[in-house]
Amino acid sequence: MNDTALLSVPAADEQDVTYYGLPSVKPSLWGGLVSSYMFVAGVGGSAQIIASAADLVGDPALAPIVRNGRYIALGATVLGGPLLIIDLHTPQRWYNMLRIFRKTSPMSIGTWVLMSFGPLSAALAAAQFTADRGHSPSRAEQRAIKLLQIPAALTGMAMSTYTGALLSATSTPLWAAAPRRITAAFGASAMASGAAALTIAGLRRSASDNTRQALDLIGLAASTLELFLLLSLWRRFREQGVDGALSESGWGLAYDLGAVAIGAGVPVLHHVESMIKPKQPSRPALVIPLAVLAGGFLLRHVLLRAGNVSAKRPKDYFRHRKSASVSSDCCRVAIAALDRALEDRPDKIYHDLAEVVRCLVLLRTELTARRREGEAGDRLDRCNAILSMVIGGEYPLAGLRRDRLQKARNELATLLDER
Protein backbone atom coordinates (compact mmCIF):
# COMPACT_ATOMS: atom_id res chain seq x y z
CA MET A 1 0.00 0.00 0.00
CA ASN A 2 2.74 2.40 0.97
CA ASP A 3 4.89 1.47 -1.96
CA THR A 4 2.14 2.21 -4.46
CA ALA A 5 1.96 5.65 -2.85
CA LEU A 6 5.69 5.97 -3.44
CA LEU A 7 5.34 5.04 -7.06
CA SER A 8 2.52 7.44 -7.83
CA VAL A 9 4.15 10.67 -6.64
CA PRO A 10 3.67 13.10 -9.48
CA ALA A 11 6.90 14.43 -10.91
CA ALA A 12 7.27 18.16 -11.00
CA ASP A 13 6.38 18.95 -14.62
CA GLU A 14 8.72 21.86 -15.03
CA GLN A 15 12.23 21.92 -13.76
CA ASP A 16 12.60 23.78 -10.47
CA VAL A 17 8.99 24.16 -9.37
CA THR A 18 8.60 26.16 -6.16
CA TYR A 19 5.76 27.55 -4.09
CA TYR A 20 5.67 31.08 -5.56
CA GLY A 21 9.42 31.25 -4.99
CA LEU A 22 8.97 31.32 -1.21
CA PRO A 23 11.71 29.65 0.85
CA SER A 24 10.93 26.18 2.15
CA VAL A 25 13.39 26.24 5.06
CA LYS A 26 14.56 29.03 7.33
CA PRO A 27 18.10 30.44 7.43
CA SER A 28 20.03 30.30 10.68
CA LEU A 29 20.18 33.44 12.80
CA TRP A 30 23.95 33.11 13.09
CA GLY A 31 26.48 35.68 11.94
CA GLY A 32 29.92 36.98 12.83
CA LEU A 33 29.86 35.85 16.46
CA VAL A 34 29.39 32.20 15.51
CA SER A 35 31.90 32.25 12.64
CA SER A 36 34.41 33.90 15.00
CA TYR A 37 33.79 31.16 17.55
CA MET A 38 34.23 28.44 14.91
CA PHE A 39 37.55 30.02 13.93
CA VAL A 40 38.77 30.46 17.52
CA ALA A 41 37.74 26.90 18.43
CA GLY A 42 39.75 25.60 15.46
CA VAL A 43 42.90 27.58 16.30
CA GLY A 44 42.77 26.66 20.01
CA GLY A 45 41.93 23.01 19.45
CA SER A 46 44.68 22.49 16.89
CA ALA A 47 47.30 24.47 18.83
CA GLN A 48 46.61 22.09 21.72
CA ILE A 49 46.99 19.08 19.39
CA ILE A 50 50.37 20.30 18.14
CA ALA A 51 51.45 21.12 21.71
CA SER A 52 50.54 17.57 22.74
CA ALA A 53 52.52 16.11 19.84
CA ALA A 54 55.52 18.23 20.84
CA ASP A 55 55.12 17.18 24.47
CA LEU A 56 54.96 13.53 23.44
CA VAL A 57 58.24 13.85 21.48
CA GLY A 58 59.70 15.23 24.71
CA ASP A 59 62.51 17.22 23.13
CA PRO A 60 63.43 20.24 25.33
CA ALA A 61 63.94 22.27 22.13
CA LEU A 62 60.22 21.91 21.48
CA ALA A 63 59.26 23.39 24.86
CA PRO A 64 58.22 26.75 23.32
CA ILE A 65 55.64 24.95 21.14
CA VAL A 66 54.22 23.14 24.17
CA ARG A 67 54.12 26.35 26.20
CA ASN A 68 52.57 28.52 23.48
CA GLY A 69 50.09 25.81 22.46
CA ARG A 70 48.77 25.52 26.01
CA TYR A 71 48.36 29.29 26.32
CA ILE A 72 46.69 29.63 22.91
CA ALA A 73 44.26 26.82 23.80
CA LEU A 74 43.34 28.57 27.04
CA GLY A 75 42.93 31.86 25.21
CA ALA A 76 40.59 30.24 22.70
CA THR A 77 38.40 28.86 25.49
CA VAL A 78 38.30 32.15 27.37
CA LEU A 79 37.34 33.94 24.16
CA GLY A 80 35.10 31.22 22.68
CA GLY A 81 32.72 30.57 25.57
CA PRO A 82 31.55 34.19 25.84
CA LEU A 83 31.16 34.43 22.04
CA LEU A 84 28.72 31.51 22.18
CA ILE A 85 26.83 32.84 25.19
CA ILE A 86 26.46 36.33 23.71
CA ASP A 87 25.00 34.75 20.57
CA LEU A 88 22.15 33.08 22.49
CA HIS A 89 18.87 34.96 22.31
CA THR A 90 18.30 34.35 26.04
CA PRO A 91 21.91 34.39 27.25
CA GLN A 92 21.04 34.38 30.95
CA ARG A 93 19.86 30.79 30.45
CA TRP A 94 23.14 29.57 28.88
CA TYR A 95 23.57 26.94 31.61
CA ASN A 96 20.48 25.09 30.30
CA MET A 97 22.92 23.73 27.68
CA LEU A 98 24.34 21.59 30.50
CA ARG A 99 21.04 19.91 31.39
CA ILE A 100 21.41 17.10 28.89
CA PHE A 101 23.73 15.42 26.41
CA ARG A 102 22.19 14.70 23.02
CA LYS A 103 24.31 12.75 20.56
CA THR A 104 22.05 13.69 17.64
CA SER A 105 22.82 17.40 18.10
CA PRO A 106 26.27 18.87 17.38
CA MET A 107 25.16 21.88 19.46
CA SER A 108 24.97 19.59 22.50
CA ILE A 109 28.06 17.59 21.51
CA GLY A 110 29.96 20.86 21.11
CA THR A 111 28.80 22.15 24.48
CA TRP A 112 30.35 19.13 26.16
CA VAL A 113 33.45 19.20 23.99
CA LEU A 114 34.02 22.81 25.06
CA MET A 115 33.21 21.94 28.67
CA SER A 116 35.94 19.27 28.59
CA PHE A 117 38.49 21.09 26.45
CA GLY A 118 38.19 24.31 28.48
CA PRO A 119 39.04 22.94 31.95
CA LEU A 120 41.75 20.66 30.52
CA SER A 121 43.36 23.60 28.75
CA ALA A 122 43.01 25.75 31.85
CA ALA A 123 44.72 23.09 33.98
CA LEU A 124 47.57 22.68 31.48
CA ALA A 125 48.01 26.44 31.11
CA ALA A 126 48.08 26.79 34.90
CA ALA A 127 50.75 24.09 35.16
CA GLN A 128 52.70 25.84 32.42
CA PHE A 129 52.35 29.17 34.20
CA THR A 130 53.71 27.86 37.51
CA ALA A 131 56.58 26.16 35.63
CA ASP A 132 57.34 29.41 33.79
CA ARG A 133 57.47 31.16 37.17
CA GLY A 134 60.32 28.91 38.16
CA HIS A 135 58.36 26.38 40.22
CA SER A 136 59.65 23.01 39.07
CA PRO A 137 56.94 20.32 39.27
CA SER A 138 57.49 17.11 41.22
CA ARG A 139 57.77 13.84 39.31
CA ALA A 140 54.15 12.90 40.10
CA GLU A 141 53.00 16.32 38.92
CA GLN A 142 55.01 15.93 35.73
CA ARG A 143 53.36 12.59 35.07
CA ALA A 144 49.89 14.03 35.71
CA ILE A 145 50.56 16.90 33.29
CA LYS A 146 51.79 14.50 30.59
CA LEU A 147 48.68 12.40 31.12
CA LEU A 148 46.34 15.42 30.91
CA GLN A 149 47.87 16.37 27.59
CA ILE A 150 46.29 13.32 25.92
CA PRO A 151 42.59 14.06 26.60
CA ALA A 152 43.40 17.71 25.84
CA ALA A 153 44.60 16.67 22.37
CA LEU A 154 41.57 14.42 21.79
CA THR A 155 39.07 17.12 22.78
CA GLY A 156 41.18 19.52 20.70
CA MET A 157 40.50 17.33 17.66
CA ALA A 158 36.78 17.58 18.39
CA MET A 159 37.05 21.37 18.86
CA SER A 160 38.75 21.65 15.46
CA THR A 161 36.03 19.79 13.59
CA TYR A 162 32.66 19.61 15.33
CA THR A 163 31.72 23.09 14.08
CA GLY A 164 31.57 21.60 10.58
CA ALA A 165 29.11 18.97 11.79
CA LEU A 166 27.18 21.79 13.47
CA LEU A 167 26.63 23.30 10.03
CA SER A 168 26.01 20.04 8.18
CA ALA A 169 23.46 18.60 10.59
CA THR A 170 20.88 21.17 9.48
CA SER A 171 18.56 21.47 6.51
CA THR A 172 20.44 24.41 4.99
CA PRO A 173 21.17 23.20 1.42
CA LEU A 174 24.76 24.45 1.17
CA TRP A 175 25.76 22.88 4.49
CA ALA A 176 23.76 19.67 4.23
CA ALA A 177 25.13 18.98 0.74
CA ALA A 178 28.69 18.25 1.90
CA PRO A 179 28.71 16.89 5.45
CA ARG A 180 31.98 14.99 5.05
CA ARG A 181 33.95 17.56 3.12
CA ILE A 182 33.00 20.57 5.27
CA THR A 183 34.32 18.99 8.49
CA ALA A 184 37.41 17.66 6.73
CA ALA A 185 38.13 21.14 5.33
CA PHE A 186 37.51 22.69 8.75
CA GLY A 187 39.88 20.19 10.33
CA ALA A 188 42.69 20.82 7.83
CA SER A 189 42.19 24.58 8.05
CA ALA A 190 42.21 24.40 11.88
CA MET A 191 45.55 22.52 11.88
CA ALA A 192 47.03 25.07 9.44
CA SER A 193 45.73 27.90 11.64
CA GLY A 194 47.04 26.25 14.81
CA ALA A 195 50.51 25.94 13.27
CA ALA A 196 50.30 29.56 12.06
CA ALA A 197 49.33 30.83 15.52
CA LEU A 198 52.22 28.88 17.05
CA THR A 199 54.61 30.32 14.46
CA ILE A 200 53.52 33.86 15.35
CA ALA A 201 53.76 33.11 19.07
CA GLY A 202 57.25 31.67 18.53
CA LEU A 203 58.53 34.85 16.87
CA ARG A 204 58.54 36.75 20.14
CA ARG A 205 60.62 34.22 22.00
CA SER A 206 62.93 33.62 19.04
CA ALA A 207 62.28 29.92 18.62
CA SER A 208 65.03 27.76 17.16
CA ASP A 209 65.14 27.21 13.41
CA ASN A 210 64.39 23.53 13.77
CA THR A 211 61.25 24.26 15.75
CA ARG A 212 60.21 26.75 13.12
CA GLN A 213 60.91 24.24 10.37
CA ALA A 214 58.74 21.60 12.03
CA LEU A 215 55.88 24.12 12.29
CA ASP A 216 56.43 25.02 8.63
CA LEU A 217 56.13 21.37 7.64
CA ILE A 218 52.94 20.93 9.67
CA GLY A 219 51.60 24.09 8.04
CA LEU A 220 52.55 22.83 4.58
CA ALA A 221 50.85 19.46 5.10
CA ALA A 222 47.69 21.04 6.53
CA SER A 223 47.48 23.82 3.92
CA THR A 224 48.04 21.41 1.03
CA LEU A 225 45.28 19.14 2.28
CA GLU A 226 43.06 22.16 2.89
CA LEU A 227 43.62 23.44 -0.64
CA PHE A 228 42.63 20.10 -2.09
CA LEU A 229 39.58 19.84 0.18
CA LEU A 230 38.40 23.39 -0.58
CA LEU A 231 38.47 22.73 -4.31
CA SER A 232 36.74 19.40 -3.81
CA LEU A 233 34.08 21.17 -1.71
CA TRP A 234 33.34 23.56 -4.58
CA ARG A 235 32.93 20.57 -6.89
CA ARG A 236 30.55 18.91 -4.47
CA PHE A 237 28.44 22.08 -4.22
CA ARG A 238 28.16 22.16 -8.01
CA GLU A 239 27.28 18.46 -8.24
CA GLN A 240 24.53 18.92 -5.68
CA GLY A 241 23.19 22.02 -7.43
CA VAL A 242 23.63 24.26 -4.38
CA ASP A 243 26.60 26.34 -5.59
CA GLY A 244 24.37 29.29 -6.57
CA ALA A 245 24.43 30.70 -3.04
CA LEU A 246 28.17 31.20 -3.51
CA SER A 247 28.57 31.85 -7.23
CA GLU A 248 25.57 34.17 -7.56
CA SER A 249 26.49 36.23 -4.51
CA GLY A 250 29.69 37.97 -3.52
CA TRP A 251 30.51 35.10 -1.16
CA GLY A 252 31.84 32.95 -4.02
CA LEU A 253 34.56 35.51 -4.73
CA ALA A 254 35.36 35.77 -1.01
CA TYR A 255 35.67 31.97 -0.92
CA ASP A 256 37.98 31.81 -3.94
CA LEU A 257 40.10 34.82 -3.06
CA GLY A 258 40.05 34.66 0.73
CA ALA A 259 39.75 31.03 1.78
CA VAL A 260 41.31 29.27 -1.24
CA ALA A 261 43.94 31.68 -2.62
CA ILE A 262 45.10 33.66 0.44
CA GLY A 263 44.27 31.09 3.11
CA ALA A 264 45.73 28.01 1.46
CA GLY A 265 47.23 28.72 -1.99
CA VAL A 266 49.74 31.42 -1.05
CA PRO A 267 50.99 29.58 2.08
CA VAL A 268 51.51 26.36 0.09
CA LEU A 269 53.46 28.24 -2.60
CA HIS A 270 55.53 29.99 0.05
CA HIS A 271 56.35 26.78 1.91
CA VAL A 272 57.30 24.99 -1.31
CA GLU A 273 59.44 27.92 -2.43
CA SER A 274 61.29 28.11 0.87
CA MET A 275 61.93 24.37 0.70
CA ILE A 276 63.35 24.56 -2.83
CA LYS A 277 65.42 27.66 -2.07
CA PRO A 278 66.31 27.37 1.61
CA LYS A 279 67.28 30.89 2.57
CA GLN A 280 69.68 31.62 5.33
CA PRO A 281 67.85 31.45 8.64
CA SER A 282 66.17 34.78 9.00
CA ARG A 283 63.09 36.01 10.76
CA PRO A 284 60.18 34.26 8.98
CA ALA A 285 57.66 36.53 7.34
CA LEU A 286 54.73 37.33 9.58
CA VAL A 287 52.54 37.76 6.54
CA ILE A 288 52.23 34.04 5.69
CA PRO A 289 50.87 32.85 9.06
CA LEU A 290 48.60 35.89 9.12
CA ALA A 291 47.28 34.91 5.66
CA VAL A 292 46.57 31.40 6.95
CA LEU A 293 44.65 32.78 9.94
CA ALA A 294 42.69 35.25 7.79
CA GLY A 295 41.83 32.45 5.35
CA GLY A 296 40.71 30.19 8.19
CA PHE A 297 38.32 32.82 9.49
CA LEU A 298 37.03 33.67 6.02
CA LEU A 299 36.38 30.02 5.18
CA ARG A 300 34.04 29.70 8.16
CA HIS A 301 32.46 33.12 7.79
CA VAL A 302 31.84 32.76 4.05
CA LEU A 303 30.34 29.26 4.39
CA LEU A 304 28.12 30.44 7.25
CA ARG A 305 26.82 33.52 5.45
CA ALA A 306 26.46 31.77 2.07
CA GLY A 307 24.55 29.00 3.88
CA ASN A 308 22.09 31.58 5.16
CA VAL A 309 21.69 32.76 1.56
CA SER A 310 21.16 29.20 0.32
CA ALA A 311 18.35 28.55 2.83
CA LYS A 312 16.38 31.32 1.15
CA ARG A 313 16.73 29.65 -2.27
CA PRO A 314 13.94 27.06 -2.48
CA LYS A 315 15.14 25.69 -5.83
CA ASP A 316 18.47 24.80 -4.22
CA TYR A 317 16.75 23.03 -1.36
CA PHE A 318 14.39 21.08 -3.60
CA ARG A 319 17.18 20.14 -5.99
CA HIS A 320 19.32 18.94 -3.11
CA ARG A 321 16.47 17.05 -1.46
CA LYS A 322 15.57 15.43 -4.74
CA SER A 323 18.96 13.91 -5.39
CA ALA A 324 18.79 12.10 -2.07
CA SER A 325 16.00 10.10 -3.55
CA VAL A 326 12.97 8.27 -2.27
CA SER A 327 14.11 5.21 -4.15
CA SER A 328 17.50 4.97 -2.45
CA ASP A 329 15.78 5.07 0.93
CA CYS A 330 13.46 2.38 -0.30
CA CYS A 331 16.39 0.31 -1.55
CA ARG A 332 17.97 0.30 1.89
CA VAL A 333 14.73 -1.33 2.99
CA ALA A 334 15.18 -3.70 0.05
CA ILE A 335 18.64 -4.76 1.22
CA ALA A 336 17.24 -5.55 4.65
CA ALA A 337 14.45 -7.57 3.02
CA LEU A 338 17.00 -9.46 0.92
CA ASP A 339 19.00 -10.24 4.04
CA ARG A 340 15.85 -11.62 5.64
CA ALA A 341 15.06 -13.64 2.52
CA LEU A 342 18.54 -15.15 2.50
CA GLU A 343 17.99 -16.39 6.04
CA ASP A 344 14.53 -17.82 5.47
CA ARG A 345 13.06 -21.01 4.02
CA PRO A 346 12.36 -20.86 0.25
CA ASP A 347 8.58 -20.99 0.69
CA LYS A 348 8.66 -18.09 3.17
CA ILE A 349 10.54 -15.53 1.14
CA TYR A 350 7.92 -14.51 -1.40
CA HIS A 351 6.73 -11.41 0.50
CA ASP A 352 10.21 -10.13 1.19
CA LEU A 353 11.20 -10.55 -2.44
CA ALA A 354 8.01 -8.86 -3.63
CA GLU A 355 8.99 -5.87 -1.53
CA VAL A 356 12.48 -5.89 -3.02
CA VAL A 357 11.04 -5.94 -6.54
CA ARG A 358 8.79 -2.95 -5.78
CA CYS A 359 11.77 -0.97 -4.50
CA LEU A 360 13.91 -1.90 -7.49
CA VAL A 361 11.18 -0.84 -9.89
CA LEU A 362 11.11 2.50 -8.12
CA LEU A 363 14.88 2.80 -8.46
CA ARG A 364 14.66 1.82 -12.14
CA THR A 365 12.04 4.53 -12.75
CA GLU A 366 14.34 7.10 -11.26
CA LEU A 367 17.42 5.88 -13.12
CA THR A 368 15.43 5.87 -16.37
CA ALA A 369 14.45 9.49 -15.77
CA ARG A 370 18.11 10.33 -15.16
CA ARG A 371 19.18 8.54 -18.33
CA ARG A 372 16.63 10.64 -20.26
CA GLU A 373 18.14 13.76 -18.68
CA GLY A 374 21.42 12.66 -20.20
CA GLU A 375 23.20 10.94 -17.31
CA ALA A 376 25.92 8.61 -18.53
CA GLY A 377 27.03 5.35 -16.89
CA ASP A 378 25.78 1.81 -16.53
CA ARG A 379 23.69 2.15 -13.38
CA LEU A 380 20.39 1.61 -15.18
CA ASP A 381 21.67 -1.58 -16.83
CA ARG A 382 22.98 -2.88 -13.53
CA CYS A 383 19.69 -2.09 -11.81
CA ASN A 384 17.89 -4.11 -14.53
CA ALA A 385 20.29 -7.01 -14.02
CA ILE A 386 19.63 -7.02 -10.26
CA LEU A 387 15.90 -6.87 -10.94
CA SER A 388 16.11 -9.97 -13.17
CA MET A 389 18.00 -11.88 -10.52
CA VAL A 390 15.46 -11.03 -7.82
CA ILE A 391 12.46 -11.82 -10.01
CA GLY A 392 14.10 -15.18 -10.70
CA GLY A 393 14.09 -15.72 -6.94
CA GLU A 394 10.53 -14.53 -6.48
CA TYR A 395 9.21 -17.11 -9.00
CA PRO A 396 11.74 -19.96 -8.65
CA LEU A 397 10.74 -22.08 -11.69
CA ALA A 398 13.95 -24.07 -11.55
CA GLY A 399 14.68 -24.06 -7.83
CA LEU A 400 15.89 -21.17 -5.70
CA ARG A 401 19.40 -19.96 -6.42
CA ARG A 402 20.58 -18.43 -3.17
CA ASP A 403 23.93 -17.49 -4.64
CA ARG A 404 22.08 -15.32 -7.15
CA LEU A 405 20.14 -13.60 -4.38
CA GLN A 406 23.37 -13.02 -2.48
CA LYS A 407 24.90 -11.57 -5.64
CA ALA A 408 21.86 -9.35 -6.17
CA ARG A 409 22.16 -8.11 -2.60
CA ASN A 410 25.84 -7.26 -2.97
CA GLU A 411 25.33 -5.58 -6.34
CA LEU A 412 22.50 -3.46 -4.95
CA ALA A 413 24.65 -2.39 -2.01
CA THR A 414 27.44 -1.35 -4.42
CA LEU A 415 24.97 0.54 -6.60
CA LEU A 416 23.65 2.50 -3.61
CA ASP A 417 27.12 3.31 -2.36
CA GLU A 418 27.86 5.06 -5.64
CA ARG A 419 25.03 7.54 -5.16
Add this chain to the structure above:
Amino acid sequence: MVVQQDICNGCGYCVPACPFGVVDVSLEDGKAHKCTLCYDRLKGGLEPACAKSCPTDSIQFGELEELHARAHRRVEALHAKGVENAYLYGAPGAPGATGGLQQLNAFFLLTAAPEIYNLPRAPSRPAERVGPSLASGLATVAGLALASLLFLAAGRGDRQ
Protein backbone atom coordinates in the same frame (compact mmCIF):
# COMPACT_ATOMS: atom_id res chain seq x y z
CA MET B 1 7.37 18.27 19.24
CA VAL B 2 6.90 21.04 21.79
CA VAL B 3 9.36 23.81 22.64
CA GLN B 4 9.74 24.07 26.42
CA GLN B 5 9.41 27.80 26.89
CA ASP B 6 10.82 27.73 30.42
CA ILE B 7 14.02 25.95 29.24
CA CYS B 8 14.74 27.32 25.74
CA ASN B 9 17.71 29.69 25.72
CA GLY B 10 17.30 30.76 22.12
CA CYS B 11 20.43 29.17 20.63
CA GLY B 12 18.44 28.98 17.41
CA TYR B 13 19.84 25.65 16.21
CA CYS B 14 16.32 24.30 15.62
CA VAL B 15 15.69 27.04 13.03
CA PRO B 16 18.06 25.86 10.25
CA ALA B 17 17.68 22.24 11.39
CA CYS B 18 13.95 21.91 10.63
CA PRO B 19 13.56 20.25 7.19
CA PHE B 20 10.21 22.02 6.71
CA GLY B 21 11.12 25.53 7.88
CA VAL B 22 8.64 25.45 10.75
CA VAL B 23 10.46 26.61 13.90
CA ASP B 24 11.59 30.19 14.37
CA VAL B 25 13.10 32.25 17.17
CA SER B 26 11.18 35.31 18.31
CA LEU B 27 13.40 38.34 18.62
CA GLU B 28 10.82 39.76 21.07
CA ASP B 29 11.25 37.14 23.79
CA GLY B 30 14.41 35.36 22.60
CA LYS B 31 12.84 31.87 22.56
CA ALA B 32 12.05 29.37 19.81
CA HIS B 33 8.41 28.86 18.90
CA LYS B 34 6.31 26.49 16.88
CA CYS B 35 2.69 25.35 16.76
CA THR B 36 1.81 23.69 20.06
CA LEU B 37 -1.21 21.85 18.61
CA CYS B 38 -3.16 24.06 21.06
CA TYR B 39 -1.55 22.46 24.08
CA ASP B 40 -3.94 24.26 26.43
CA ARG B 41 -7.00 23.00 24.55
CA LEU B 42 -5.63 19.43 24.46
CA LYS B 43 -5.25 19.52 28.24
CA GLY B 44 -8.91 20.49 28.44
CA GLY B 45 -9.89 17.54 26.25
CA LEU B 46 -10.50 19.64 23.14
CA GLU B 47 -8.98 19.24 19.68
CA PRO B 48 -6.69 21.97 18.25
CA ALA B 49 -8.53 25.10 17.14
CA CYS B 50 -7.53 24.68 13.46
CA ALA B 51 -9.03 21.19 13.28
CA LYS B 52 -12.15 22.33 15.15
CA SER B 53 -12.79 25.36 12.98
CA CYS B 54 -11.90 23.87 9.55
CA PRO B 55 -15.15 24.23 7.55
CA THR B 56 -14.35 21.34 5.19
CA ASP B 57 -12.77 19.05 7.82
CA SER B 58 -9.59 19.05 5.75
CA ILE B 59 -7.55 19.33 8.94
CA GLN B 60 -8.11 16.29 11.12
CA PHE B 61 -6.68 15.57 14.53
CA GLY B 62 -6.36 12.24 16.28
CA GLU B 63 -4.27 9.15 16.95
CA LEU B 64 -1.73 8.75 14.12
CA GLU B 65 -2.51 5.10 13.37
CA GLU B 66 -6.18 5.86 13.05
CA LEU B 67 -5.45 8.86 10.83
CA HIS B 68 -3.12 6.77 8.63
CA ALA B 69 -5.84 4.17 8.08
CA ARG B 70 -8.40 6.87 7.32
CA ALA B 71 -6.00 8.59 4.90
CA HIS B 72 -5.20 5.35 3.04
CA ARG B 73 -8.93 4.69 2.62
CA ARG B 74 -9.35 8.23 1.29
CA VAL B 75 -6.52 7.76 -1.22
CA GLU B 76 -8.06 4.51 -2.42
CA ALA B 77 -11.48 6.14 -2.76
CA LEU B 78 -9.93 8.98 -4.77
CA HIS B 79 -8.05 6.53 -7.01
CA ALA B 80 -11.35 4.69 -7.62
CA LYS B 81 -12.94 7.98 -8.63
CA GLY B 82 -10.18 8.59 -11.15
CA VAL B 83 -8.03 11.01 -9.13
CA GLU B 84 -5.01 8.86 -9.78
CA ASN B 85 -2.40 11.32 -8.65
CA ALA B 86 -3.61 11.40 -5.03
CA TYR B 87 -0.93 10.23 -2.59
CA LEU B 88 0.10 10.64 1.02
CA TYR B 89 3.07 12.77 2.09
CA GLY B 90 4.66 11.97 5.43
CA ALA B 91 2.88 8.68 6.16
CA PRO B 92 5.24 5.73 6.89
CA GLY B 93 6.96 4.58 3.69
CA ALA B 94 5.64 7.53 1.71
CA PRO B 95 7.52 10.56 0.35
CA GLY B 96 8.23 13.00 3.15
CA ALA B 97 9.07 10.07 5.43
CA THR B 98 12.57 9.65 4.03
CA GLY B 99 16.16 10.06 5.13
CA GLY B 100 15.70 8.67 8.61
CA LEU B 101 12.32 10.35 9.16
CA GLN B 102 10.12 7.35 9.75
CA GLN B 103 6.90 9.33 9.65
CA LEU B 104 5.74 12.89 10.02
CA ASN B 105 3.38 13.67 12.86
CA ALA B 106 1.58 16.06 10.53
CA PHE B 107 1.00 14.38 7.17
CA PHE B 108 -0.84 15.37 4.02
CA LEU B 109 -2.90 14.00 1.17
CA LEU B 110 -1.60 15.71 -1.96
CA THR B 111 -2.45 15.59 -5.65
CA ALA B 112 0.56 17.30 -7.23
CA ALA B 113 4.35 17.33 -6.88
CA PRO B 114 5.35 18.01 -3.25
CA GLU B 115 7.37 21.05 -4.34
CA ILE B 116 4.12 22.77 -5.44
CA TYR B 117 3.13 22.72 -1.77
CA ASN B 118 6.57 23.97 -0.70
CA LEU B 119 7.48 20.52 0.60
CA PRO B 120 10.77 18.77 -0.24
CA ARG B 121 10.42 15.52 -2.19
CA ALA B 122 12.81 13.60 0.03
CA PRO B 123 13.51 15.46 3.28
CA SER B 124 16.08 14.01 5.62
CA ARG B 125 16.68 14.00 9.33
CA PRO B 126 19.61 16.37 9.95
CA ALA B 127 20.94 14.06 12.70
CA GLU B 128 21.71 11.49 9.95
CA ARG B 129 24.66 13.66 8.97
CA VAL B 130 26.26 13.97 12.44
CA GLY B 131 28.12 10.64 12.34
CA PRO B 132 29.59 10.82 8.82
CA SER B 133 30.46 14.47 9.27
CA LEU B 134 32.25 14.08 12.60
CA ALA B 135 34.02 10.91 11.47
CA SER B 136 35.48 12.50 8.35
CA GLY B 137 36.62 15.60 10.26
CA LEU B 138 38.20 13.62 13.08
CA ALA B 139 39.96 11.30 10.62
CA THR B 140 41.45 14.31 8.81
CA VAL B 141 42.70 15.93 12.02
CA ALA B 142 43.97 12.63 13.42
CA GLY B 143 45.97 12.12 10.22
CA LEU B 144 47.45 15.60 10.43
CA ALA B 145 48.17 15.13 14.15
CA LEU B 146 50.13 11.99 13.33
CA ALA B 147 52.01 13.86 10.59
CA SER B 148 52.79 16.63 13.12
CA LEU B 149 54.17 14.06 15.53
CA LEU B 150 56.46 12.73 12.79
CA PHE B 151 57.63 16.20 11.71
CA LEU B 152 58.33 17.22 15.31
CA ALA B 153 60.17 13.97 16.04
CA ALA B 154 62.17 14.18 12.79
CA GLY B 155 64.03 17.30 13.84
CA ARG B 156 65.01 15.71 17.13
CA GLY B 157 68.39 14.42 16.06
CA ASP B 158 69.40 17.73 14.47
CA ARG B 159 68.61 19.60 17.61
CA GLN B 160 70.60 17.46 19.96
